[in-house]
Amino acid sequence: MTAARTPRRGASPKGHLLVVDDEPTVRDLLPAALRYAGFDVDVAADGAQALAMAARRPPDLVLLDVMLPDIDGFEVIRQLRAQPRRTGGRSGGDVPVLFVTARETKEDRITGLTLGGDDYITKPFDLEELIARIHAVLRRTMGEPSTALVVGALELDPEGHLVTRAGQPVRLSPTEFRLLHFLMANAELTMSKAQILENVWRYDFDGDPSIVDTYISYLRRKVDRVEPKLLHTVHGIGYVLREPRT
Template sequence: MRILIAEDDVQLSEVLTEVLTRRQYVVDVARDGLTAWNLTEMSAYDLIILDVTLPKMNGIQFCQQLRMAETKKHQHLKGAVPVLMLTARDTVADKIVGLDAGADDYVTKPFDLEELMARVRALLRRGLSTTELTLHWGCLQLNPSTHEATYADQLLALTPKEYALLELLVASGRRILSRSGIIEQLWSADESPVAETVNSHIRGLRQKLKAQGAPDDFIQTVHGLGYRLK
């Protein structure tokens, strides 16, 4: 899952990035509201962590603009990205302004990191139906909550990036994923992996799946286009 942190406090954004990355999320960071907005137009996010007092475009303005854009795209009921608003302002009036602007949750600084992570998990779960809590593809089963994968009931020892890649393939069904599309989904904006990086992860997945009894072409290569599951 991909998360955008819009926060001008460098130390705080670095701490949040480290904690979220350790939990296997892909993280992009913006230091001002305008940069954050430009990132949302280039990438799809599963969650936005948004500081209220951003330069260039503050958090209230950003959130209002985001919700207006989603309404125009008919995403105001389903498909709207959750927004977790961060601020040092802790009055009831301030919270009402933030929530009325379209925020889904509101956390005041300073905050406990574990509580913040719990709120992040809760917001990410909102978009999942009960049928989506476990992903299946033939004998393959994925649990997005625990980041565990099994094939024929045998646990696959996957790296975080291998799990994320396999989850993306399952979620995409028979749709072909290009290498550039995979990179966009699984690596943050400040990383610069090459196509061979994706190929290497695919090879690792194939070897581990085959060791548990999966066919050689469980992950298919569509020459000149990319990859998909058989």
């Protein structure tokens, strides 16, 4: 993660975030990047400070490390969730929490989510993915309208350029992302190779049309690694993305 510039003067914040981390580098660079992305950011270096700040000014989202110098992040969220819920406004009891931590075992993830965490991402992380996850949590918890496309357990967020299946990130190249976006936007409809070329590769494409088959194969390896399969061939016509018919 690299440092980001200060946000444009006068830009309206997208939400109030509290970053809780004891690493000085993270406390410097991450808030700077989030402010540049348009967020209002407070920073805490340990659990006690985080709890005091959340009680004094409840944030819209807490980005919480697990390994802190006093109490760990799991105890922080326990104490947050134990705070009385406030009528007509946020309190620690209902503030969303996104764990951002080097603790990456399955047991740690389960603990964090079981205690009331809304998401869990491990270090080192991709900044764009983190910001996309922040937007996703805020949409769920603040009633923001979602532009995400959803087919079964497959979800594509065009704003955050993020794809997940059953909650797990799916990493795609730009062309794979455009192809999946087009198929999901036209879910249940069979798209011919000509339609796909026109909308994904645009009008200036003059290469081999079999490139569509190649990229469908790439997508299947990444999107359809689990059941049920969503990408289907309609022989003699093209391709369709849909849930299996019963």
